[in-house]
Amino acid sequence: MRPEEDLPAILAHAWSLLVRGGADRKSPLHTPVIASVDEHGLPHARVMVLRKAEQSAASLRLHTDARSPKVAQLDGRPVAVLAYHPGEQVQLRITGTARVLTDDDVVEGIWNQSTLFARRCYLAEHPPGTPLPGPSSGLPAWIEGQQPTAEQIGPARPNFATLWIEVTAIDWLHLANSGHRRAVFRSANGWAGEWVAP
Template identity: 60%
Template sequence: MDAALADILTGAWATLTRGAADRRSPVHTPVIASIGTSTGSDATPDARVMVLRHVDPAAATLRFHTDARSPKCRDLDGRPVAVLAYHPGQAVQLRLHGRARIVTQGPEADAAWAASTPFARRCYLAEHPPGTPLPAPGSGLPADVEGLKPSEARLLQARPHFALLLVTIHHIDWLHLAQTGHRRARFEAADGWRGRWLVP
């Protein structure tokens, strides 16, 4: 892989890593797309915005958090997914393809749970799974934690509902928009990474 392509790949991972660490980054909330089963058809595409929590360039893995009871866990676990992020300051679009898996137990899930704030963990106290119909607008949270910081003891009841969505990336499509001419490159994971230039 030539030096320019190598620099682009390094920069793409750096953008994603910064996006996970900085909630003000436009890359902090990418779109995750999949072919859904919860909508009733394996052929129905679905997409949702999720918060990028951690990036591991060495393992080519992105980490998100979700409710283990959510229908999207069935859509995503073990299946191919696409991740779309755009950074307007860099004029760079990143389209990533990989395979997802849902993790609810183990050291990685426990560490992510412990590192989350009480308010972030509070949403997993919802009494019913995401998507459950309500008679009126509401958060689904129990009255004793609505708008309040739960105690650690109360949050223990939420832990079984917490899950990691891990996406192992196999392809990265990088597009830079410029008035002087767009540039596009594609990278594939195969005993390291291979890159090539494409027509934008």
């Protein structure tokens, strides 16, 4: 069987691309699109950094501001993730359930391991999307262009949230001149995978 026609190998390869996406800033899967629906039923999509992917837990982890509108749209709700790897010519359309965690020891560990520069954006004075009188980073003036100290970053901690996606389905599409291929894998049927029309 050719590797591109072996369903378990395809699923493992899709996860290996996601794992790489979580670990390698240069991977095109490092910045997937995360889509949600608001309380009016309107769709919202935005690019986010994929921090970690784990096949054994069927999970993805991302970071965000706890005050951002997407948190309410996503916590405990369905989520869609879209990513395309041009080198592999593979599109992944992932669906799952999102969960936002802010307080436990795992989140604390992730916060402490982030660089001070990465943590600095959580010092923003207003929730993302707040109207501003003019162009601004939203950061307090005293920290613009500077790395905060461990002490200065303390007040940012309540604004830090981790977004966990429990993956329930992966729709894999591979583009090739010899013929496109598409398969859908669902946790509900043990990730067995089914071929579908591209």
